Amino acid sequence: MKIIEKAMCSGCRTCVYVCPVKAISVETYRDGFEHIVIDDKLCIQCEKCKSVCPMLNGNGGLFGILAKEIIKNEGVIYGAAFNGNLKLKTTKAETEEELYPLFKSKYLLCDIDDKFREIKKKLEHGKQVLYCSSPCQIAGLKLYLGKNVEKEYPNLFLIDFVCHGVGSQSLFDQSIEYTEKKKGD
Ligand SMILES: Cc1cc2nc3c(=O)[nH]c(=O)nc-3n(C[C@H](O)[C@H](O)[C@H](O)COP(=O)(O)OP(=O)(O)OC[C@H]3O[C@@H](n4cnc5c(N)ncnc54)[C@H](O)[C@@H]3O)c2cc1C
Known part of the structure; x- marks a missing residue:
């Protein structure tokens, strides 16, 4: 089962603590961010995780x-x-x-x-x-x-929104190029 797209997960961990069969855990990826992982063998499809997900239940901004x-x-x-x-x-x-x-x-x-x-x-x-x-x-x-x-x-x-100013797309592009060259990836 999937609760939400990886990019939309805020990492709040409420789902981890609410799961009655402890099927949800947290993994740290290469990017340093934590993401939740569901063990499909343990999951009983009760969907309690979905019911407490702030991103799915309109508690955003x-x-x-x-x-x-x-x-x-x-x-x-x-x-x-x-x-x-x-x-x-x-x-x-x-x-x-x-x-x-x-x-x-x-x-x-x-x-x-x-x-x-x-x-x-x-x-x-x-x-x-x-x-x-x-x-x-x-x-x-x-x-x-x-x-x-x-x-x-x-x-x-x-x-x-409250805004103190924005960065430039060009500087952002240069920073990506620099990082790609440095990492060779
Ligand atoms: C450039 C910038 C400067 C900011 N400066 C401050 C600050 O000085 N002090 C402070 O307290 N908060 C600042 N913020 C944070 C801002 O107040 C938060 O984005 C807002 O509080 C989030 O509200 P939300 O959760 O309802 O929006 P979300 O649901 O997160 O949606 C964000 C909205 O902002 C729009 N948006 C995001 N980035 C940009 C962008 N670069 N240009 C145009 N629209 C954009 C998106 O289209 C979306 O509509 C800044 C944000 C930005 C993007």
């Missing part, structure tokens, strides 16, 4: 709670997610699965691509849109949409 409500209303979420090449891009999510890569802080400037244009179109089609980003990008979207943004787009929901 405010962003996740609001985003799930918008998805229930068939709305669209925009937030920051890494693509396959580790470039941070403003990314659309229309299902809970698509939402997961948007969670958590990434300390880089997020590339908005042409997403402001896409957001405007969605709003004009009457979709609910939730956009979470740094204060400068939220302010940028409001200015892009025009002076009467609150009146014109009651279906737009904006969240910004």
Whole structure:
């Protein structure tokens, strides 16, 4: 049985302690992080682990709670997610699965691509849109949409966060290249 995708596990260990047959243990991987491992031979499929997993039971941050409500209303979420090449891009999510890569802080400037244009179109089609980003990008979207943004787009929901500034994608790329060369991997 699997409780949750490895990348989504917060490592809180509640599942380890709640399991009545001690089928769940913790392993430290090469990356130094701990992940839970389930022994399928011992597991009795009671799913107590799932019932106490904070990541599965909506006890995450405010962003996740609001985003799930918008998805229930068939709305669209925009937030920051890494693509396959580790470039941070403003990314659309229309299902809970698509939402997961948007969670958590990434300390880089997020590339908005042409997403402001896409957001405007969605709003004009009457979709609910939730956009979470740094204060400068939220302010940028409001200015892009025009002076009467609150009146014109009651279906737009904006969240910004406390932000002291962002790192550059280029420095991040250089740091990956340096690490790959150093490790030969
Ligand atoms: C660049 C940056 C600077 C921050 N500076 C501070 C600080 O000075 N003090 C402080 O207390 N906290 C700071 N934070 C933390 C921030 O307040 C937390 O992200 C927030 O509290 C998490 O709330 P949550 O659990 O609801 O969000 P989560 O569920 O973790 O979702 C995070 C949301 O933030 C968006 N996001 C993540 N990274 C970026 C990014 N690089 N650009 C645009 N959007 C992004 C995601 O799309 C998602 O919508 C900073 C975060 C970032 C990304």
